[in-house]
Amino acid sequence: MSSGMFRAATQGSRALRSATATPTIRAMLSSTTGRSARAVLQRTLRPTLTAAFHTTPLRLTSEAGSNPMKETPVITSENITVGGKTYPSDKYTNVTPTILEKTTRQLHLNPKHPVAIIKELIASGFPGFKHYDTFSPVVTTKENFDDLCFSDDHPGRAVTDTYYLNEKIMLRTHTSAHQLRVMTESDKILVTADVYRRDEIDASHYPVFHQMEGAQLFDAKTAVDVIRKDIAQSTSAASGSIHTTDTTLITPENPKQDCHDEAAMLATADHLKHSLNMMVRKLFSHEKDLQVRWIDAQFPFTSPSWEMEILYQGKWLEVLGCGVIRQDILVNAGKPDKIGWAFGLGLERLALVLFGIPDIRLFWSKDDRFLKQFEPGTIQKFKPFSKYPACIKDISFWSNDQFHENNFCEIVRDIAGDIVEDVQLIDEFTHPKTKKRSMCYRINYRSMDRNVTNDEINVLQEKLRDEVVNRMKVELR
Ligand code: PHE
Numbered sequence: 374m375s376s377g378m379f380r381a382a383t384q385g386s387r388a389l390r391s392a393t394a395t396p397t398i399r400a401m402l403s404s405t406t407g408r409s410a411r412a413v414l415q416r417t418l419r420p421t422l423t424a425a426f427h428t429t430p431l432r433l434t435s436e437a438g439s440n441p442m443k444e445t446p447v448i449t450s451e452n453i454t455v456g457g458k459t460y461p462s463d464k465y466t467n468v469t470p471t472i473l474e475k476t477t478r479q480l481h482l483n484p485k486h487p488v489a490i491i492k493e494l495i496a497s498g499f500p501g502f503k504h505y506d507t508f509s510p511v512v513t514t515k516e517n518f519d520d521l522c523f524s525d526d527h528p529g530r531a532v533t534d535t536y537y538l539n540e541k542i543m544l545r546t547h548t549s550a551h552q553l554r555v556m557t558e559s560d561k562i563l564v565t566a567d568v569y570r571r572d573e574i575d576a577s578h579y580p581v582f583h584q585m586e587g588a589q590l591f592d593a594k595t596a597v598d599v600i601r602k603d604i605a606q607s608t609s610a611a612s613g614s615i616h617t618t619d620t621t622l623i624t625p626e627n628p629k630q631d632c633h634d635e636a637a638m639l640a641t642a643d644h645l646k647h648s649l650n651m652m653v654r655k656l657f658s659h660e661k662d663l664q665v666r667w668i669d670a671q672f673p674f675t676s677p678s679w680e681m682e683i684l685y686q687g688k689w690l691e692v693l694g695c696g697v698i699r700q701d702i703l704v705n706a707g708k709p710d711k712i713g714w715a716f717g718l719g720l721e722r723l724a725l726v727l728f729g730i731p732d733i734r735l736f737w738s739k740d741d742r743f744l745k746q747f748e749p750g751t752i753q754k755f756k757p758f759s760k761y762p763a764c765i766k767d768i769s770f771w772s773n774d775q776f777h778e779n780n781f782c783e784i785v786r787d788i789a790g791d792i793v794e795d796v797q798l799i800d801e802f803t804h805p806k807t808k809k810r811s812m813c814y815r816i817n818y819r820s821m822d823r824n825v826t827n828d829e830i831n832v833l834q835e836k837l838r839d840e841v842v843n844r845m846k847v848e849l850r
Pocket of ligand 1: 546547548549586672675678693694695696715716717718
């Protein structure tokens with residue numbers, strides 16, 4: 374997102390969707406800027422969006438033990454219990470049972486899961502870093518936004534993009550939410566966690582994914598020498614077939630912070646890029662002719678900022694965002710004399726490429742044919758099990774000013790869960806006389822582990838038609 378949105382860096386570029394989206398929507402979705410602009414438009418939605426309340430307590434699967442995140446989340450009309458704590462709901466509440474169930478899964482803590490395998494491989498390239506991976510996904514808006522210098526009207530705060538338990542409590546949208554806290558404790562840190570973003574639906578987007586945050590701080594006075602020595606010493610596990618392009622420049626659009634000494638900032642930036650180049654070299658050492666590029670980016674909490682992209686199946690895939698940490702954050706962490714870098718990377722993004730996993734929903738599979746394929750410490754290509762046939766259904770309606778695609782997708786997901794593979798806007802027009810906007814969405818239903826019947830999908834589609842009218846006040850055509 375422009376003006377420092379954090380979404381694109383780690384779950385990936387809208388450009389990735391462009392093969393399937395219609396031209397109109399593609400223009401809006403294909404860049405981080407597009408999403409930002411769209412989110413700005415939708416911010417007006419906030420007061421009118423009401424939560425999907427459940428009047429009776431809703432029980433979800435539980436494996437409660439000593440880990441509070443494994444306790445069963447409960448939603449009532451008055452409050453939400455998750456991770457063993459209860460929060461009052463209000464007009465901002467928009468978490469759903471489907472999403473809360475995900476907080477209990479903690480894929481990154483299952484050593485045989487691809488997300489955890491990648492987590493460990495990356496962490497092994499950062500020796501001496503303190504690694505936190507059990508923070509609760511429930512954070513305050515202060516931690517997720519304010520502490521990281523997000524402006525009050527930043528689009529990332531919109532209820533259309535973020536899951537709120539209530540006005541002040543939310544599911545973290547990025548691991549950066551823990552930066553301030555961990556920086557007070559250490560100068561070399563990693564944080565791995567599940568993060569949550571309301572989103573559209575397709576093979577590379579899912580409302581929950583995993584990030585790893587990394588940060589390293591140096592004494593500002595000695596940074597240049599320390600860093601130069603460190604870079605010279607660190608040997609690269611480079612495979613000759615990785616090509617890295619970096620044409621980024623420090624410009625007024627992506628500036629040095631006034632408070633920083635130029636040499637110290639440049640050294641910090643070099644150390645950051647060097648560390649991340651080494652990281653991908655190590656991860657992708659078996660991949661032939663890997664293309665990696667650095668591009669400029671913007672985040673409220675770093676300046677200058679960059680993203681790293683990897684060329685995958687002919688498209689540039691954004692895998693991480695990073696930059697030189699805003700000095701305000703270091704001051705607030707009680708470390709005004711330090712300078713530092715931070716990055717946040719999307720683990721599924723890397724896992725899709727490394728393991729050759731074709732659909733992001735597979736990470737959530739409980740099917741042994743998926744889970745039994747992986748071993749800690751090794752990357753082996755995923756062997757697809759048969760692809761089951763899709764069942765395609767369209768839904769058309771007259772839209773209204775409050776309509777937001779993320780709200781629509783949330784309803785689809787609530788009703789059909791992981792059986793939805795893809796939701797696309799396939800037609801849109803405005804009636805010349807009435808000026809009403811017509812929209813037609815195509816929903817691609819396909820299970821990853823069984824055949825779906827037309828009858829069962831019809832039931833879901835009927836339910837969807839009812840719910841869309843109830844919750845979004847649109848008029849079916
Ligand atoms: N939090 C950012 C995101 O989720 C990534 C990031 C982390 C960028 C740290 C800069 C520094 O996209």
